[in-house]
Structures are given as structure tokens and as C-alpha cells.
Amino acid sequence: MRMRRCRHCHRIPPAGGRRGCLGKAEVGVPLAEKLNGVHFNGKAYGNIGENGNPQWVNEVQDALGNDGMNIAVDLGGLDAKAGWGPREIFEAAARRGSGPGGWRGNAGTDWEMRQIMLKSFRNPNLADRITWYLNGSNVTSAMRGVLE
Known part of the structure; x- marks a missing residue:
């Protein structure tokens, strides 16, 4: 049986499916490498898709x-x-990501945090699929309930 490779990074995805890693490149890319996941950063993800959005947005x-x-x-x-925990950092980023212009008018990672918040309203399973980190350290327990 031939293993299917990720169509984006050409790596074989981990058992159970791919893992998408979101966050600023300086922390998200190392995390993706550690978790054998995919971070939607780099030249390939800047290409414009058929819908007019960059590939990373799609x-x-x-x-x-x-x-x-x-x-x-x-x-x-x-x-x-100073003194903010993961919840406050996420909520502030999601607020900043709601500015006019969507991903065009906001920092990309702030826009990603806003999308997590918005998608969680329509998809109650999303919260269970997210593992939260802060500079590579797992902070999922501190984020319990943030998307409910």
C-alpha cells in the first residue's frame, strides 16, 4: 500500500490525519516540525487561489x-x-483580527485567531480538535472553555 503524502509539504501526514499548525512563523514553523504538521507559511502559500485568496487563507x-x-x-x-495568560493573548488577537478588510487589513495571525473564534460558534467540535501552545509549551488546560 502506498502512503499518501500531504499535497502541500509532500510529507506523509501523521496517523489519523494531518495536523495544521497556526501562529506566527517564528513559533508556528518549529511547532509544525516538532509535531510533524503543516504550517501554512512560505512562498507556496502566498500563491493566489482561484477564489482570489492567498493559499494560506484557503x-x-x-x-x-x-x-x-x-x-x-x-x-x-x-x-x-505584561502578565497576560494564553486566554487574554488569544482574545486580544481575535479582537484585533476582526478589523476591516479581514486578512487583508489585519495581521495574518490575528485574523487566524478571529477565524478560530468565529468557526467555533458554528462547529462545537472545533474546540476539541485544538491543542494550544505558548512558545512551544502546551497550555491547553489554561484555554479550556475559551471557545464555549
Whole structure:
């Protein structure tokens, strides 16, 4: 039996499906490598798709809407005030990502956080598919209930 490779990174996806990794490139790319996942960053993901969006936008939307795909989110590198925990960092980014212009008018990672929040309203399974990190450290327990 021939293993199917990821059509984007050409790696064989982990058992049980691909893992999409979201977050700023400086923390998201190393996390994707650690988890054998895919981070939608780089030249290939800047190509414009048939719908007029960059490929990274389409990939994020697809990953969040695909109940067969687990998501890892690293909140590291997002704007934060001293003393903020992961929940406050996420919520502030999601607020910033709601500005006019969508992904065009906002920082890409802030827009991703907004998409997580919006998609969770329509898909109650999304929260269970996300593992949260802060600079590579698992903070999922601190994020319980943030999407409910």
C-alpha cells in the first residue's frame, strides 16, 4: 500500500490525519516540525487561489472546517501586555483580527485567531480538535472553555 503524502509539504501526514499548525512563523514553523504538521507559511502559500485568496487563507479555512484535522495553535509572538495568560493573548488577537478588510487589513495571525473564534460558534467540535501552545509549551488546560 502506498502512503499518501500531504499535497502541500509532500510529507506523509501523521496517523489519523494531518495536523495544521497556526501562529506566527517564528513559533508556528518549529511547532509544525516538532509535531510533524503543516504550517501554512512560505512562498507556496502566498500563491493566489482561484477564489482570489492567498493559499494560506484557503488552507486555514479548510483546516478549521475539517473535523478530521487536528489543529495546533501557538500564541507566542502575538501582542500581549505584561502578565497576560494564553486566554487574554488569544482574545486580544481575535479582537484585533476582526478589523476591516479581514486578512487583508489585519495581521495574518490575528485574523487566524478571529477565524478560530468565529468557526467555533458554528462547529462545537472545533474546540476539541485544538491543542494550544505558548512558545512551544502546551497550555491547553489554561484555554479550556475559551471557545464555549
